Protein backbone atom coordinates (compact mmCIF):
# COMPACT_ATOMS: atom_id res chain seq x y z
CA UNK A 317 0.00 0.00 0.00
CA UNK A 318 2.82 2.45 0.81
CA UNK A 319 3.86 4.48 -2.11
CA UNK A 320 0.75 3.80 -4.21
CA UNK A 321 -0.10 6.98 -6.18
CA UNK A 322 -3.31 8.48 -4.90
CA UNK A 323 -4.37 9.36 -8.44
CA UNK A 324 -5.62 5.78 -8.50
CA UNK A 325 -8.23 6.44 -5.84
CA UNK A 326 -9.59 9.65 -7.24
CA UNK A 327 -13.23 8.81 -6.66
CA UNK A 328 -12.92 9.08 -2.90
CA UNK A 329 -15.89 10.91 -1.50
CA UNK A 330 -15.25 10.27 2.16
CA UNK A 331 -12.10 9.79 4.10
CA UNK A 332 -11.86 9.09 7.80
CA UNK A 333 -8.52 9.07 9.46
CA UNK A 334 -7.43 8.09 12.98
CA UNK A 335 -4.01 7.13 14.28
CA UNK A 336 -3.85 3.66 12.84
CA UNK A 337 -6.44 3.25 10.11
CA UNK A 338 -7.97 5.11 7.23
CA UNK A 339 -11.41 4.46 5.84
CA UNK A 340 -11.82 5.02 2.10
CA UNK A 341 -15.26 5.33 0.53
CA UNK A 342 -16.21 5.73 -3.12
CA UNK A 343 -19.71 6.93 -3.95
CA UNK A 344 -20.82 3.33 -4.49
CA UNK A 345 -19.14 1.80 -1.44
CA UNK A 346 -20.44 4.64 0.73
CA UNK A 347 -24.03 3.81 -0.33
CA UNK A 348 -23.72 0.07 0.24
CA UNK A 349 -21.64 0.46 3.38
CA UNK A 350 -18.63 -1.43 1.98
CA UNK A 351 -15.91 1.15 2.42
CA UNK A 352 -12.36 -0.12 2.62
CA UNK A 353 -10.47 0.25 5.84
CA UNK A 354 -6.72 0.27 5.43
CA UNK A 355 -4.05 0.31 8.14
CA UNK A 356 -1.85 3.37 7.90
CA UNK A 357 1.25 4.91 9.39
CA UNK A 358 0.71 8.54 10.56
CA UNK A 359 2.73 10.03 7.61
CA UNK A 360 0.31 8.33 5.22
CA UNK A 361 -2.44 10.45 6.72
CA UNK A 362 -0.51 13.56 5.77
CA UNK A 363 -0.08 12.15 2.28
CA UNK A 364 -3.83 11.56 2.02
CA UNK A 365 -4.67 15.00 3.28
CA UNK A 366 -2.30 16.63 0.79
CA UNK A 367 -3.89 14.61 -1.98
CA UNK A 368 -7.35 15.60 -0.80
CA UNK A 369 -6.43 19.28 -0.73
CA UNK A 370 -5.13 19.08 -4.31
CA UNK A 371 -8.29 17.28 -5.47
CA UNK A 372 -10.56 19.78 -3.74
CA UNK A 373 -8.57 22.54 -5.39
CA UNK A 374 -9.14 20.97 -8.82
CA UNK A 375 -12.86 20.59 -8.09
CA UNK A 376 -13.10 24.23 -7.01
CA UNK A 377 -11.39 25.42 -10.24
CA UNK A 378 -13.72 23.23 -12.32
CA UNK A 379 -16.77 24.71 -10.60
CA UNK A 380 -15.37 28.21 -11.12
CA UNK A 381 -15.05 27.35 -14.84
CA UNK A 382 -18.80 26.83 -14.97
CA UNK A 383 -19.12 23.07 -14.38
CA UNK A 384 -21.74 21.75 -11.96
CA UNK A 385 -20.24 19.84 -9.03
CA UNK A 386 -22.46 16.83 -9.79
CA UNK A 387 -20.98 16.62 -13.32
CA UNK A 388 -17.37 16.67 -12.24
CA UNK A 389 -17.14 15.04 -8.79
CA UNK A 390 -16.73 11.52 -10.19
CA UNK A 391 -14.15 12.44 -12.84
CA UNK A 392 -10.57 11.26 -12.55
CA UNK A 393 -7.83 13.70 -11.55
CA UNK A 394 -6.44 13.70 -15.08
CA UNK A 395 -9.85 14.51 -16.58
CA UNK A 396 -10.41 17.31 -14.12
CA UNK A 397 -6.97 18.77 -14.72
CA UNK A 398 -7.66 18.80 -18.47
CA UNK A 399 -11.04 20.53 -18.05
CA UNK A 400 -9.52 23.19 -15.87
CA UNK A 401 -6.51 23.67 -18.16
CA UNK A 402 -8.77 24.12 -21.24
CA UNK A 403 -10.78 26.80 -19.51
CA UNK A 404 -7.74 28.61 -18.17
CA UNK A 405 -6.08 28.52 -21.61
CA UNK A 406 -9.18 30.15 -23.17
CA UNK A 407 -9.13 32.85 -20.49
CA UNK A 408 -5.47 33.58 -21.16
CA UNK A 409 -6.11 33.89 -24.90
CA UNK A 410 -8.93 36.36 -24.27
CA UNK A 411 -6.71 38.31 -21.91
CA UNK A 412 -4.04 38.54 -24.61
CA UNK A 413 -6.56 40.04 -27.06
CA UNK A 414 -7.85 42.41 -24.39
CA UNK A 415 -4.26 43.35 -23.53
CA UNK A 416 -3.57 44.09 -27.17
CA UNK A 417 -6.66 46.31 -27.29
CA UNK A 418 -5.29 48.50 -24.54
CA UNK A 419 -1.75 48.39 -25.79
CA UNK A 420 -2.69 49.62 -29.26
CA UNK A 421 -5.42 52.10 -28.43
CA UNK A 422 -4.82 55.31 -30.36
CA UNK A 423 -1.84 53.84 -32.17
CA UNK A 424 -1.13 53.99 -35.85
CA UNK A 425 -1.39 50.28 -36.59
CA UNK A 426 -1.05 48.69 -39.99
CA UNK A 427 -4.33 46.79 -39.78
CA UNK A 428 -4.15 45.61 -43.39
CA UNK A 429 -0.82 43.91 -42.80
CA UNK A 430 -2.02 42.41 -39.51
CA UNK A 431 -5.21 41.09 -41.11
CA UNK A 432 -3.21 39.46 -43.90
CA UNK A 433 -0.95 37.84 -41.31
CA UNK A 434 -3.98 36.61 -39.35
CA UNK A 435 -5.45 35.11 -42.54
CA UNK A 436 -2.11 33.47 -43.31
CA UNK A 437 -2.19 31.87 -39.87
CA UNK A 438 -5.88 30.95 -40.35
CA UNK A 439 -6.71 33.00 -37.26
CA UNK A 440 -10.00 34.41 -38.54
CA UNK A 441 -11.13 35.36 -35.02
CA UNK A 442 -8.10 37.62 -34.78
CA UNK A 443 -9.03 39.18 -38.15
CA UNK A 444 -12.52 39.88 -36.78
CA UNK A 445 -11.06 41.47 -33.66
CA UNK A 446 -8.78 43.62 -35.82
CA UNK A 447 -11.74 44.83 -37.89
CA UNK A 448 -13.57 45.90 -34.75
CA UNK A 449 -10.48 47.62 -33.35
CA UNK A 450 -9.83 49.40 -36.64
CA UNK A 451 -13.43 50.60 -36.77
CA UNK A 452 -13.26 51.93 -33.19
CA UNK A 453 -9.97 53.65 -33.87
CA UNK A 454 -10.45 54.92 -37.41
CA UNK A 455 -14.18 54.82 -38.22
CA UNK A 456 -16.15 52.87 -40.81
CA UNK A 457 -15.26 54.88 -43.97
CA UNK A 458 -11.56 54.32 -43.30
CA UNK A 459 -12.17 50.62 -42.63
CA UNK A 460 -14.12 50.12 -45.86
CA UNK A 461 -11.80 52.17 -48.08
CA UNK A 462 -8.42 51.26 -46.63
CA UNK A 463 -8.88 47.90 -44.98
CA UNK A 464 -11.78 45.77 -46.31
CA UNK A 465 -11.43 46.77 -50.00
CA UNK A 466 -7.64 46.37 -50.31
CA UNK A 467 -7.86 43.21 -48.21
CA UNK A 468 -10.32 41.66 -50.68
CA UNK A 469 -8.25 42.73 -53.65
CA UNK A 470 -5.12 41.23 -52.07
CA UNK A 471 -6.95 38.00 -51.23
CA UNK A 472 -8.12 37.81 -54.87
CA UNK A 473 -4.56 38.30 -56.13
CA UNK A 474 -3.14 35.73 -53.71
CA UNK A 475 -5.80 33.28 -54.81
CA UNK A 476 -4.93 33.92 -58.48
CA UNK A 477 -1.24 33.24 -57.75
CA UNK A 478 -2.11 30.12 -55.75
CA UNK A 479 -0.74 31.69 -52.55
CA UNK A 480 -3.89 31.00 -50.56
CA UNK A 481 -6.57 28.34 -50.74
CA UNK A 482 -10.21 28.49 -51.77
CA UNK A 483 -10.99 27.51 -48.17
CA UNK A 484 -9.15 30.57 -46.85
CA UNK A 485 -10.97 32.86 -49.29
CA UNK A 486 -14.31 31.38 -48.22
CA UNK A 487 -13.50 31.81 -44.51
CA UNK A 488 -12.50 35.45 -45.06
CA UNK A 489 -15.61 36.17 -47.16
CA UNK A 490 -17.86 34.63 -44.51
CA UNK A 491 -16.25 36.67 -41.73
CA UNK A 492 -16.45 39.91 -43.74
CA UNK A 493 -20.04 39.20 -44.71
CA UNK A 494 -20.89 38.78 -41.04
CA UNK A 495 -18.97 41.89 -40.02
CA UNK A 496 -20.53 44.12 -42.70
CA UNK A 497 -24.04 42.90 -42.02
CA UNK A 498 -23.61 43.52 -38.30
CA UNK A 499 -22.53 47.11 -39.07
CA UNK A 500 -25.66 47.47 -41.19
CA UNK A 501 -27.88 45.95 -38.51
CA UNK A 502 -26.61 48.16 -35.71
CA UNK A 503 -27.00 51.30 -37.86
CA UNK A 504 -30.14 53.31 -38.33
CA UNK A 505 -32.27 50.36 -39.43
CA UNK A 506 -35.51 51.68 -37.99
CA UNK A 507 -34.72 55.38 -38.10
CA UNK A 508 -36.38 58.13 -40.07
CA UNK A 509 -34.09 58.24 -43.09
CA UNK A 510 -34.97 57.00 -46.55
CA UNK A 511 -34.98 53.26 -47.18
CA UNK A 512 -32.14 51.78 -49.21
CA UNK A 513 -32.41 48.18 -50.40
CA UNK A 514 -29.11 46.50 -51.31
CA UNK A 515 -28.61 43.24 -53.19
CA UNK A 516 -26.98 41.67 -56.23
CA UNK A 517 -29.00 40.68 -59.33
CA UNK A 518 -29.40 37.23 -60.89
CA UNK A 519 -26.10 35.39 -61.47
CA UNK A 520 -24.07 37.78 -59.32
CA UNK A 521 -22.66 35.91 -56.34
CA UNK A 522 -20.12 38.47 -55.14
CA UNK A 523 -22.12 40.26 -52.46
CA UNK A 524 -19.52 42.13 -50.40
CA UNK A 525 -19.78 45.36 -52.45
CA UNK A 526 -23.55 45.37 -51.84
CA UNK A 527 -22.99 44.71 -48.14
CA UNK A 528 -20.44 47.53 -47.93
CA UNK A 529 -22.99 49.88 -49.47
CA UNK A 530 -25.65 48.65 -47.04
CA UNK A 531 -23.28 49.27 -44.10
CA UNK A 532 -22.36 52.73 -45.43
CA UNK A 533 -26.04 53.67 -45.82
CA UNK A 534 -26.89 52.49 -42.30
CA UNK A 535 -24.21 54.68 -40.75
CA UNK A 536 -25.45 57.66 -42.76
CA UNK A 537 -28.99 57.44 -41.38
CA UNK A 538 -30.74 55.34 -44.03
CA UNK A 539 -33.07 52.51 -43.16
CA UNK A 540 -30.73 50.03 -44.74
CA UNK A 541 -32.16 46.68 -45.83
CA UNK A 542 -30.24 43.83 -47.33
CA UNK A 543 -31.46 40.97 -49.52
CA UNK A 544 -29.22 37.98 -50.22
CA UNK A 545 -27.24 37.94 -53.50
CA UNK A 546 -28.39 36.50 -56.81
CA UNK A 547 -31.91 37.95 -56.56
CA UNK A 548 -34.30 37.91 -59.55
CA UNK A 549 -35.55 41.28 -60.83
CA UNK A 550 -39.17 40.53 -59.92
CA UNK A 551 -38.23 39.89 -56.26
CA UNK A 552 -36.06 42.98 -56.00
CA UNK A 553 -38.87 45.12 -57.44
CA UNK A 554 -41.49 43.52 -55.20
CA UNK A 555 -39.48 44.12 -52.01
CA UNK A 556 -38.53 47.64 -53.09
CA UNK A 557 -42.21 48.48 -53.56
CA UNK A 558 -43.24 46.78 -50.31
CA UNK A 559 -40.63 48.75 -48.34
CA UNK A 560 -41.27 51.95 -50.27
CA UNK A 561 -37.52 52.08 -50.95
CA UNK A 562 -36.07 55.39 -52.07
CA UNK A 563 -33.18 53.59 -53.74
CA UNK A 564 -32.06 50.12 -54.77
CA UNK A 565 -28.30 49.44 -54.67
CA UNK A 566 -26.96 46.73 -56.97
CA UNK A 567 -23.46 45.31 -57.03
CA UNK A 568 -22.19 43.73 -60.24
CA UNK A 569 -18.76 42.07 -60.12
CA UNK A 570 -18.55 38.96 -62.27
CA UNK A 571 -19.09 38.08 -65.08
CA UNK A 572 -19.01 41.05 -67.45
CA UNK A 573 -20.98 39.72 -70.36
CA UNK A 574 -24.00 37.83 -69.09
CA UNK A 575 -26.95 37.84 -71.51
CA UNK A 576 -29.36 36.84 -68.73
CA UNK A 577 -28.22 39.75 -66.61
CA UNK A 578 -28.82 42.23 -69.46
CA UNK A 579 -32.44 41.17 -69.68
CA UNK A 580 -32.86 40.96 -65.89
CA UNK A 581 -31.62 44.54 -65.51
CA UNK A 582 -33.90 45.76 -68.28
CA UNK A 583 -36.80 44.01 -66.58
CA UNK A 584 -35.91 45.55 -63.23
CA UNK A 585 -35.97 49.07 -64.64
CA UNK A 586 -39.47 48.38 -65.99
CA UNK A 587 -40.75 47.04 -62.66
CA UNK A 588 -39.35 49.65 -60.27
CA UNK A 589 -41.37 52.81 -59.54
CA UNK A 590 -40.21 55.65 -61.80
CA UNK A 591 -38.86 57.69 -58.88
CA UNK A 592 -36.80 54.91 -57.23
CA UNK A 593 -33.08 55.50 -57.63
CA UNK A 594 -31.01 52.64 -58.96
CA UNK A 595 -27.45 52.85 -57.58
CA UNK A 596 -25.04 50.58 -59.39
CA UNK A 597 -21.45 49.70 -58.52
CA UNK A 598 -18.89 46.91 -58.65
CA UNK A 599 -15.99 46.13 -60.93
CA UNK A 600 -18.22 44.80 -63.77
CA UNK A 601 -20.96 47.43 -63.51
CA UNK A 602 -19.72 49.51 -66.42
CA UNK A 603 -20.29 46.57 -68.77
CA UNK A 604 -24.04 46.90 -68.24
CA UNK A 605 -24.24 50.67 -68.58
CA UNK A 606 -25.95 50.54 -71.95
CA UNK A 607 -29.03 48.79 -70.53
CA UNK A 608 -29.35 51.04 -67.51
CA UNK A 609 -28.24 54.53 -68.34
CA UNK A 610 -31.43 55.67 -70.07
CA UNK A 611 -33.79 54.08 -67.57
CA UNK A 612 -35.18 56.09 -64.63
CA UNK A 613 -32.85 57.71 -62.15
CA UNK A 614 -29.80 55.46 -62.42
CA UNK A 615 -26.45 56.43 -60.87
CA UNK A 616 -23.14 54.60 -61.35
CA UNK A 617 -20.85 54.85 -58.34
CA UNK A 618 -17.25 53.67 -58.38
CA UNK A 619 -16.54 53.22 -54.71
CA UNK A 620 -17.84 53.73 -51.18
CA UNK A 621 -16.55 57.30 -51.11
CA UNK A 622 -18.87 58.14 -54.01
CA UNK A 623 -21.66 56.18 -52.30
CA UNK A 624 -21.19 58.29 -49.13
CA UNK A 625 -21.32 61.52 -51.13
CA UNK A 626 -24.50 60.46 -52.94
CA UNK A 627 -26.26 59.24 -49.78
CA UNK A 628 -25.27 62.33 -47.81
CA UNK A 629 -26.83 64.59 -50.46
CA UNK A 630 -30.04 62.51 -50.65
CA UNK A 631 -30.97 62.14 -47.01
CA UNK A 632 -34.57 63.30 -47.34
Ligand code: B12
Nearest residue numbers: 472489521522523524525565567597598599617619620623
Ligand atom coordinates in the same frame (compact mmCIF):
# COMPACT_ATOMS: atom_id res chain seq x y z
C1 B12 B 1 -14.64 37.19 -52.18
C2 B12 B 1 -14.54 36.71 -53.62
C3 B12 B 1 -15.28 35.61 -53.99
C4 B12 B 1 -16.25 34.91 -53.06
C5 B12 B 1 -17.53 35.78 -52.95
C6 B12 B 1 -18.19 35.56 -51.60
C7 B12 B 1 -19.28 36.54 -51.35
N1 B12 B 1 -20.15 36.12 -50.44
O1 B12 B 1 -19.38 37.63 -51.89
C8 B12 B 1 -16.47 33.57 -53.78
C9 B12 B 1 -15.53 32.56 -53.18
C10 B12 B 1 -17.89 33.00 -53.74
C11 B12 B 1 -16.01 33.89 -55.19
C12 B12 B 1 -16.34 33.11 -56.27
C13 B12 B 1 -15.84 33.34 -57.54
N2 B12 B 1 -14.94 34.24 -57.91
CO1 B12 B 1 -14.41 35.65 -56.76
N3 B12 B 1 -13.58 36.92 -55.77
C14 B12 B 1 -13.70 37.39 -54.54
C15 B12 B 1 -12.81 38.60 -54.25
C16 B12 B 1 -11.62 38.12 -53.42
C17 B12 B 1 -13.53 39.74 -53.55
C18 B12 B 1 -14.80 40.17 -54.29
C19 B12 B 1 -15.42 41.36 -53.68
O2 B12 B 1 -16.30 41.30 -52.87
N4 B12 B 1 -14.96 42.55 -54.05
C20 B12 B 1 -15.53 43.76 -53.47
C21 B12 B 1 -14.66 44.97 -53.73
C22 B12 B 1 -13.36 44.92 -52.99
O3 B12 B 1 -14.44 45.12 -55.06
P1 B12 B 1 -15.44 45.86 -56.02
O4 B12 B 1 -16.41 44.90 -56.57
O5 B12 B 1 -14.65 46.64 -56.99
O6 B12 B 1 -16.28 46.90 -55.12
C23 B12 B 1 -15.85 48.18 -54.75
C24 B12 B 1 -16.54 49.24 -55.55
O7 B12 B 1 -16.77 48.82 -56.83
C25 B12 B 1 -17.78 49.51 -54.73
N5 B12 B 1 -18.99 48.77 -55.00
C26 B12 B 1 -19.16 47.49 -55.27
N6 B12 B 1 -20.45 47.23 -55.44
C27 B12 B 1 -21.11 48.36 -55.26
C28 B12 B 1 -22.47 48.64 -55.31
C29 B12 B 1 -22.89 49.94 -55.09
C30 B12 B 1 -24.34 50.27 -55.16
C31 B12 B 1 -21.96 50.96 -54.80
C32 B12 B 1 -22.42 52.33 -54.54
C33 B12 B 1 -20.60 50.68 -54.76
C34 B12 B 1 -20.20 49.37 -54.99
O8 B12 B 1 -17.46 49.22 -53.38
C35 B12 B 1 -16.29 48.43 -53.31
C36 B12 B 1 -15.28 49.18 -52.49
O9 B12 B 1 -14.99 50.43 -53.04
C37 B12 B 1 -12.43 39.05 -55.68
C38 B12 B 1 -11.13 39.85 -55.75
C39 B12 B 1 -11.40 41.31 -56.17
N7 B12 B 1 -10.37 41.95 -56.71
O10 B12 B 1 -12.46 41.84 -56.04
C40 B12 B 1 -12.54 37.75 -56.46
C41 B12 B 1 -12.91 37.84 -57.93
C42 B12 B 1 -13.99 38.89 -58.16
N8 B12 B 1 -13.46 36.46 -58.21
C43 B12 B 1 -13.13 36.05 -59.35
C44 B12 B 1 -13.53 34.79 -59.85
C45 B12 B 1 -12.93 34.37 -61.16
C46 B12 B 1 -14.44 33.98 -59.14
C47 B12 B 1 -14.99 32.62 -59.58
C48 B12 B 1 -15.35 32.50 -61.07
C49 B12 B 1 -13.98 31.57 -59.15
C50 B12 B 1 -14.32 30.17 -59.58
N9 B12 B 1 -13.53 29.70 -60.51
O11 B12 B 1 -15.23 29.58 -59.07
C51 B12 B 1 -16.23 32.47 -58.69
C52 B12 B 1 -17.46 33.06 -59.40
C53 B12 B 1 -18.73 32.72 -58.71
C54 B12 B 1 -19.91 33.23 -59.51
N10 B12 B 1 -20.64 32.33 -60.12
O12 B12 B 1 -20.15 34.42 -59.58
C55 B12 B 1 -12.27 37.02 -60.11
C56 B12 B 1 -13.03 37.72 -61.23
C57 B12 B 1 -12.15 37.96 -62.41
C58 B12 B 1 -12.85 38.70 -63.48
N11 B12 B 1 -13.34 39.89 -63.22
O13 B12 B 1 -12.90 38.21 -64.54
C59 B12 B 1 -11.73 37.94 -58.96
C60 B12 B 1 -11.42 39.39 -59.38
C61 B12 B 1 -10.47 37.25 -58.39
C62 B12 B 1 -9.29 37.35 -59.32
N12 B12 B 1 -8.34 38.18 -59.00
O14 B12 B 1 -9.21 36.64 -60.27
N13 B12 B 1 -15.27 34.95 -55.23
